[in-house]
Ligand SMILES: Nc1ncnc2c1ncn2[C@@H]1O[C@H](COP(=O)(O)OP(=O)(O)OP(=O)(O)O)[C@@H](O)[C@H]1O
């Protein structure tokens with residue numbers, strides 16, 4: 203039973219601001235994902251919760267008391283490190299058993315728990331080896347096993363699946379999801395993999411340059427981004443972001459093309475956001491405007507078209523049976539039901 | 555010449571050069587080895603074949619030479635020096651490596667700088683101080699001097715090994731529930747062990763071979779092996795056969811340590827990080 207609370211947390215090194223006056227409440231049993239590009243402060247945030255980094259200012263709560271002055275060992279958290287942090291002189295068994303041993307777990311309890319944790323991450327056959335004799339992915343799983351062998355108040359996981367191959371990543375993801383539902387332990391999980399964030403999270407905090415830009419369910423983050431950064435960061439391919447203005451109920455690109463009908467009043471400088479799947483492709487002449495195929499990519503499950511009109515390019519996702527070639531002319535229609543408008547200056551969402 | 559022949563030719567040249575170099579370096583040692591088993595008469599003839607005798611090794615331990623006492627002195631002085639130097643240096647090295655201390659760089663440089671002071675410059679003050687403290691010609695005094703000599707070296711060397719332990723390993727142990735002391739005992743010491751061992755052996759060798767301070771600060775009771783060699787200057791000239799036997803006794807532990815160190819040194823140097 204433990205919520206994690208960050209109150210106006212700042213971390214500064216000299217002039218450099220790693221985390222900038224952020225507040226965050228992770229509910230008890232919640233699975234919260236910190237998502238963001240490299241260097242945005244995810245690991246720093248997590249290390250402050252673990253007690254490995256002291257915040258420059260602000261309060262950290264775990265459960266119902268402030269832990270700012272508690273040593274890492276007294277915070278009762280388990281952490282998976284980005285670079286594993288294994289004990290190279292111990293066998294895998296001893297690595298996984300260490301948190302139990304050092305916290306004085308009865309001898310008889312240790313063995314079954316270590317074996318169970320090893321089984322959950324598919325490591326049973328390596329228990330007698332040293333970390334040096336494991337691959338990167340296997341080491342990462344040792345780090346994972348060492349975290350789940352105990353029942354802490356909070357799990358802190360820093361990109362725990364980053365070094366696994368695609369297949370193992372999917373199985374471990376499912377395993378983690380199952381585990382977190384089963385154990386019901388508050389988890390803070392760092393990743394820059396969107397799919398991981400979307401599939402695992404109860405809520406996602408999208409970070410940029412030490413600031414949480416949006417906090418919401420995966421659904422909210424994807425379908426209701428509150429600013430330009432989140433809109434552009436979430437989704438693959440990235441959302442089309444087109445500069446232009448709104449005039450007489452239409453969005454006009456900077457190049458002067460009247461693209462799509464939007465509600466709301468006239469605005470001089472806006473950015474229109476539209477996802478690739480909301481750009482419809484028709485035969486030439488049957489869309490709102492005719493455009494040129496700049497590139498055609500077939501991914502198997504769908505096709506991606508990069509379309510060009512004037513200097514503007516836009517990516518569209520089409521039916522997997524669609525066949526086009528470079529320089530073909532197609533009709534384009536932007537679905538007016540799923541559009542996002544952003545203020546060019548503030549980069550905030552304009553809701554209308 | 556074909557390419558293969560040329561390669562062989564160069565190989566032969568290389569090996570010959572190495573052998574010559576090795577031979578030149580080994581001559582004194584070979585000479586000592588031969589002399590140690592010769593009689594006083596044979597020493598002055600560069601005979602390669604002679605009837606070897608163990609007599610010299612017996613003589614050096616008898617009166618008036620009593621090399622046994624010196625051997626004991628050397629062993630105690632070097633051994634106790636290492637026994638104190640390594641734990642103390644480890645504490646210092648850990649602090650330097652892991653904590654941000656005030657004046658850290660200056661302190662490190664100063665520790666190193668003590669090594670640059672020529673021993674002859676400070677030996678007189680040492681003599682005067684030790685005379686006043688009654689430490690002249692005592693093992694305790696020599697141990698203190700040797701500690702001062704090996705400490706900077708030990709601190710720098712061990713710091714290098716501890717720097718090589720990834721911080722994340724220690725942090726993981728702390729989050730897993732260890733106190734700082736447990737981290738040091740369970741993680742740092744085992745991981746740095748080959749390094750501590752290597753540093754220990756180096757310190758032992760330095761203390762074992764230390765000559766200048768022992769020469770000035772001892773005269774009877776606490777005389778060490780290197781000083782003991784001077785005993786073999788007799789009126790009838792240098793007793794080379796006895797000198798050589800004593801030399802071998804001094805070198806023997808070095809040979810053994812060099813063999814041990816070879817294994818640990820490599821291990822210590824390549825221990826590195828496992829991510
Ligand atoms: N000890 C430090 N001193 C100075 N700057 C630091 C320190 N630790 C981290 N930083 C800086 O703080 C910023 C955030 O680092 P952090 O490790 O939290 O990034 P991250 O979001 O985890 O990135 P990644 O996805 O690459 O792991 C980075 O720009 C980094 O350079």
Ligand SMILES: [Mg+2]
Nearest residue numbers: 244245284360
């Ligand atoms: Mg990170």
